[in-house]
Amino acid sequence: MDEDSRDERYELVIVSNRLPVDRVAGDDGEASWRPSPGGLVAALEPVMRQEDGVWIGWAGVADEVIEPFEADGISLIPVPLSEQEIEEYYEGFSNDTLWPLYHDVIAPPSYHREWWDAYLRVNRRFADAAARASAPGAVVWVHDYQLQLVPALLREARPDLVIGFFNHIPFPPYGIYSQLPWRRQIIDGLLGADVIGFQRVADAGNFSRAVRRLKGFETRGPIIEVPIESDDPASGSHRHVTSNKHGGLVRTVLARQFPISIDTQKYQDLASRPEIQERARQIREDLGNPKTIMLGVDRLDYTKGIGHRLKAFGELLAEDKISVDDVTLVQVASPSRERVETYRLLRDEIELTVGRINGDYSSISHTAIAYLHHGYPREEMVALYLAADVMLVTALRDGMNLVAKEYVASRVDEDGVLVLSEFAGASDELRQALLINPHDIEGLKEAMLAAIAMPRRERARRMRALRKRVITNDVARWSASFLDALTRSAHGDHPLQNPPTNRG
Ligand SMILES: O=P(O)(O)OC[C@H]1O[C@H](O[C@H]2O[C@H](CO)[C@@H](O)[C@H](O)[C@H]2O)[C@H](O)[C@@H](O)[C@@H]1O
Ligand SMILES: O=c1ccn([C@@H]2O[C@H](COP(=O)(O)OP(=O)(O)O)[C@@H](O)[C@H]2O)c(=O)[nH]1
Numbered sequence: 001m002d003e004d005s006r007d008e009r010y011e012l013v014i015v016s017n018r019l020p021v022d023r024v025a026g027d028d029g030e031a032s033w034r035p036s037p038g039g040l041v042a043a044l045e046p047v048m049r050q051e052d053g054v055w056i057g058w059a060g061v062a063d064e065v066i067e068p069f070e071a072d073g074i075s076l077i078p079v080p081l082s083e084q085e086i087e088e089y090y091e092g093f094s095n096d097t098l099w100p101l102y103h104d105v106i107a108p109p110s111y112h113r114e115w116w117d118a119y120l121r122v123n124r125r126f127a128d129a130a131a132r133a134s135a136p137g138a139v140v141w142v143h144d145y146q147l148q149l150v151p152a153l154l155r156e157a158r159p160d161l162v163i164g165f166f167n168h169i170p171f172p173p174y175g176i177y178s179q180l181p182w183r184r185q186i187i188d189g190l191l192g193a194d195v196i197g198f199q200r201v202a203d204a205g206n207f208s209r210a211v212r213r214l215k216g217f218e219t220r221g222p223i224i225e226v227p228i229e230s231d232d233p234a235s236g237s238h239r240h241v242t243s244n245k246h247g248g249l250v251r252t253v254l255a256r257q258f259p260i261s262i263d264t265q266k267y268q269d270l271a272s273r274p275e276i277q278e279r280a281r282q283i284r285e286d287l288g289n290p291k292t293i294m295l296g297v298d299r300l301d302y303t304k305g306i307g308h309r310l311k312a313f314g315e316l317l318a319e320d321k322i323s324v325d326d327v328t329l330v331q332v333a334s335p336s337r338e339r340v341e342t343y344r345l346l347r348d349e350i351e352l353t354v355g356r357i358n359g360d361y362s363s364i365s366h367t368a369i370a371y372l373h374h375g376y377p378r379e380e381m382v383a384l385y386l387a388a389d390v391m392l393v394t395a396l397r398d399g400m401n402l403v404a405k406e407y408v409a410s411r412v413d414e415d416g417v418l419v420l421s422e423f424a425g426a427s428d429e430l431r432q433a434l435l436i437n438p439h440d441i442e443g444l445k446e447a448m449l450a451a452i453a454m455p456r457r458e459r460a461r462r463m464r465a466l467r468k469r470v471i472t473n474d475v476a477r478w479s480a481s482f483l484d485a486l487t488r489s490a491h492g493d494h495p496l497q498n499p500p501t502n503r504g
Pocket of ligand 1: 017402
């Protein structure tokens with residue numbers, strides 16, 4: 001990489017904790033790249049393929065300074081993290097403080113002042129990298145809870161930029177959020193953006209309430225009025241600076257829902273490929289041709305309700321409501337955040353439960369649960385979706401859950417039943433799924449039985465309606481609507497009227 005390309009400036013800059021690829025060291029010591037886990041990367045990749053921009057993020061390894069490079073036609077700028085920063089900023093503050101706090105304290109959040117210091121330091125590094133890579137007046141789109149301080153830091157350094165922020169995980173109710181010792185700093189960080197996007201209407205509402213309670217700022221629907229001084233650089237720009245009803249100068253920030261989606265066409269194309277359909281048939285055969293295949297696909301995370309799903313499945317077997325001769329559960333639990341204690345304990349707990357259920361109910365020819373602690377490529381995921389008669393999404397809290405949408409997109413045959421937790425963002429849109437409360441184990445068992453027994457006509461009716469939704473609202477539409485709101489905000493025009501809802 002020569003000096004010139006390293007100093008290149010871009011009109012669109014995406015900033016997220018992770019790059020779409022992780023650097024991995026092979027057995028021979030040779031470094032290679034593999035796709036990063038999780039839905040954020042899956043959703044943003046198609047956006048970057050269409051836009052001529054740059055993606056700034058961490059390459060998933062410690063202590064390596066990697067020059068900007070291109071992967072599959074996407075320009076990438078790696079941000080280095082030290083081993084200690086990975087522990088304190090990523091595993092600590094991001095995934096052991098904010099993650100459990102923002103997911104309804106399903107696990108207890110840990111609060112450590114050194115973690116906060118690391119979070120601040122790393123957020124500054126990301127903001128500096130974005131400031132350096134941005135052309136004058138560029139659009140910068142910052143992603144997720146790991147980088148909530150970046151919008152304000154960036155605005156301070158580069159008031160010319162148009163800054164958007166999208167939160168991929170829930171934003172908690174004030175009663176929970178207010179636990180955070182740094183609750184005001186985070187709100188200040190986010191309010192540096194011109195547009196703040198959330199997955200659900202409820203998340204945007206929770207954020208606005210936190211702003212009112214902690215800052216006393218006024219809100220009008222999705223618009224937040226942030227008071228500014230006359231010497232604030234923003235006051236000189238024509239961008240959404242206006243007088244409030246008391247005659248004070250305010251910057252307006254738009255905070256509302258932009259429910260994320262998937263590259264629907266890609267899933268339809270994959271599902272139509274003969275070799276992937278053949279692979280789906282082979283999966284069924286390898287499982288001993290059960291009448292019903294149930295499928296769960298999750299990062300091994302306590303938010304996903306894997307334990308609740310296993311409990312319901314185990315009880316159905318114990319009560320002879322289902323038999324291993326007829327029903328198999330395939331559970332993909334892809335490795336995630338393995339050095340965080342809560343995740344380690346979760347793995348032990350899940351694997352103990354799977355072992356017990358399999359020990360109690362499997363026969364020589366039929367295993368109750370096919371448990372797979374791996375991350376699979378997209379082709380294999382689609383084959384699994386096609387093989388699954390019933391897809392189980394039982395999250396206790398989930399920003400969106402792209403797996404639910406991918407299942408629907410892949411069912412080009414208009415078959416299959418989606419059992420979906422009302423605590424996943426996807427349930428706001430996918431209303432024709434069998435909606436469940438995962439805490440209600442009896443209700444979950446009933447839904448599982450109803451899914452197994454559902455007649456073909458009803459399956460097709462529901463799946464058609466679900467498919468219509470993900471075909472219309474795909475990831476291209478999501479990014480276009482967010483970027484459109486951002487661009488309009490750059491021209492002083494916040495789309496106040498009729499914001500799209502994510503209700504079906
Ligand atoms: O980067 P990791 O720590 O390995 O975690 C993977 C990603 O998990 C989270 O994904 C979220 O984004 C999805 C897309 O919007 C959404 O469907 C899902 O409900 C969220 O949990 C996390 O927010 C990402 O930052 C991580 O990269
Ligand atoms: O073995 C796996 C397991 C998951 N995924 C992908 O990881 C993403 C998970 O996104 P989701 O929004 O459901 O949850 P997250 O992990 O981001 O919380 C989806 O695109 C899945 O297809 C994958 O490619 N291989």
